[in-house]
Amino acid sequence: LAxxxxxxxxxxxxxxxxxxxxxxxxxxxKDVKGLTAALLDRIGRDDSDELRQLFLERYTIERHLETLAAAIRSVGDEASLQRPEWLREGIVSAR
Structure with a gap:
């Protein structure tokens, strides 16, 4: 795609x-007929600009970092929900 x-x-x-x-x-x-059909479908198709654009939209370093940060935040949010209430309220701080 790149x-x-x-x-x-x-x-x-x-x-x-x-x-x-x-x-x-x-x-x-293991779908030989499906693979054959996909290969034949690709022959003669000129969508290289669209494929390149897809790559640029989905796989930039900025997009990767955004996705990674969102995943880390979601783990942190989930972990905070699983803490005992006394720890969530800050009565006793985690080390």
Whole structure:
């Protein structure tokens, strides 16, 4: 994607999570006919500018840091909810 080249992936583990909903080149694992169809679909398609734009929107260092910060905040929020009330209120500080 970074170079505007298409990527064909399978629905294996978390790979589809890296692509937008409706990304056309996702096939089922071990689906030879689906993979063949995806390869044939990519032939002659000129969407390199769109693929490059997708990469720039989703995979910049700024976007990565925003996502990482949000994940860290969510863990912190969840952890604070699991603390005993006396610790949440600051009666006894955590070390």
């Amino acid at each position: 170079y505007g080249l298409p990527v064909i992936i399978t629905r294996w583990r978390s790979l589809p999570e890296f692509f937008p909903a409706g990304y056309p080149s996702i096939v089922e694992p």
